[in-house]
Amino acid sequence: MPNKIKVNLNSSHFQELDSFIDGLETTEGELISILHKAQSIFGYLPKEVQIHIAKRVNVPVSRVYGVVSFYSYFTMKPKGKYHISVCTGTACFVRGADAVLRDFEEELEIKSGETTKDGLFSLDSLRCVGACALAPVVLINEDVYGKEDAKKVKEIIQKYMKINSEG
């Protein structure tokens, strides 16, 4: 099924990345920060982008991929329009973060790390976001949800579907 969210691999993104790389004094030891930048520009790190970076930094693509696969922060899958991050830090874990994550997985029919077929939602987990008082904590794009919402996974998802359909 085609991805309904347009994948942005346009040349202006590559230009933005190139000017970032050009601005560095040296590319040596900067692979991680370049990947970081690239992910913030493209939203994820598709193969084309990794190949491009390897050329610019003059390292084998295998090394770039090695780094991308090592850090769970980096992703090769495009994120959904609404990106859901479930905190699985200690405080949240104790308060049932794994159940919350499972609820999202079941409701969206995807696994953590994946994106729904329509490109609307993506799901992953992250470490303590520093809002332990609210544990268990869920971030959806900029929005923060805390313990009051933990049982309302279905409603939250519906809310975003509604926002989306209203444009």
Next chain:
Amino acid sequence: MSKMNITIDGKNIEVDSNSTILEACKKLNIIIPTLCHLDLHDLKMVNKSASCRICVVEVEGRNNLVTACSTPVADGMVVNTHNIRVMNARKTVLELMLSDHPAECLSCSKGGNCDLQHMAERFGMREIRVTGKSQSTYRKDKTVSIRRNLDKCIMCRRCETMCNEVQSVGALSAINRGFDAVVAPTFEVNLHDSVCTFCGQCVQVCPVGALTETDRSWEVIEALANPRKTVVVETAPAVRVALGEEFGYEPGTNVTGKMVSAFRQLGFDYVFDTNFAADLTIMEEATELLERIKRLKSGEKDVNLPMLTSCCPAWVAFIETQFPELLDIPSSVKSPQQILGIIAKTYFAEKINVDRKDMVVVSVMPCLAKKYEAGIESFKEDGNPDVDIVLSTREFAQLIKLSNIDFNSLENEDFDNPLGESSGAGAIFGTTGGVIEAATRTAVEWITGESLDNVDYKSMRGEEGIRIANLKVKDLEINIGIANGLGSARELLEEIQAGNPRNLHAIEIMACPQGCIDGGGQPYHHGNIDIIKKRKQAIYEVDGKKTIRKSHENPSIQKLYKEYLGEPLGEKSHKLLHREYDKKERV
């Protein structure tokens, strides 16, 4: 170099200040166990991942045990290498490693040659207290040359260092972390779809059975048992100076005669020599070189020089994937393996009146890339390959053992003719510098029309990754480059792209450091580079003992041109002995 004094197990020693504890121990004949560490200094490779921790020792005044292979010495350092704390730690490390390692030694192709197995033996491991629950089960990957079974990988990362730092190919990288960590090609494609050249150097240094060759010996057994097949074997120059190691001979022993005899005992109908095909390669390659130089001399612009040799398939795969814009400069002559194959299946098959479909050409090579090469579509006729099955030196040794042959007691025998006669020039193809020296012997005589007094071009011999030899032949200046190891090849190619400042006319390239004598299919050297040096010496001895030392003086070669091929670069030669190159897009 400043010196430092350190004490190890109560003994004092003075060492260079940049030494590691491991190096200091070696000087005191204290043998610290190591697994991930590998120091191939002469081949420009030191694997410093310090990932396995089997080499831990205690340094007085430090809380934690340190890894001897990576920890530098310090003045006044006191080291204990075998007190109870250290021994316990080491044992635990090994137990942990074994706990998530498949216990398949009985059927593992590295069995008997595996560093981990040797370690377990050395530690006298009788039980493993930890039981691993998280054995990795990464998918297996099998190409025509190399098998990857990463469940056996101990993450020493030697292969990665070899592939990236020595070979500069960049096919492999460590990916993921923790229990999921493996070494894999970019985007985890199969090796076949990666930039891998099949040089097999990663297999040569892998301490365990994670990387091995794809074994085809059983197909040879079946072919030999089939009465309808005429089975021909060819064997490369580097095999005969290494095979003996598998049967207890000193490295550097030339076992040509026994090897030929073993082939006959195995039941091969004809035992031919790839050295013969090497002589034929030289006829074509030297002609090609002189033709290009002539065009240059006559003032022609854009002559495709320097001419690069093309007998190493891993090197060819390298240029096809990494420097496609240079594909007009390699010589178009096929590798000796393929030339022997096609001459056997045309000229010789006609002579003995056998249909090529009923002939099986088996090739015994020091090389894993030759396995891949034999499968290339353009080296087949109606699906029938010029070379049917390629075995490594190691697989061939295995086959001898499997067939109840007592190698050491075999008599010396000679190759069959006509594809078994060879010159000394053909023999030196097995080592870096040899191909171009062989070509030079012929080219120079053709230019001068006189017989050379001395055929030894010492300036082309040596160990450095890149060597340059400048020749003056009559009024011609010929500048020759030699690169061994793909990392060195890359350096020279980049130099060519930058305008060829040394004005090179011909470049020999071999993918393996030191050439085929250190090929990916040779007996494992286990980090002992002296073995390679001895093989090299033996190659030059084979050459030195030959009465005919120039390819064009090989009578069987002369006869072949007269009876069948016509002229070098002529129509028939071109059709049978030359090839084209394909640009390849890989990651």
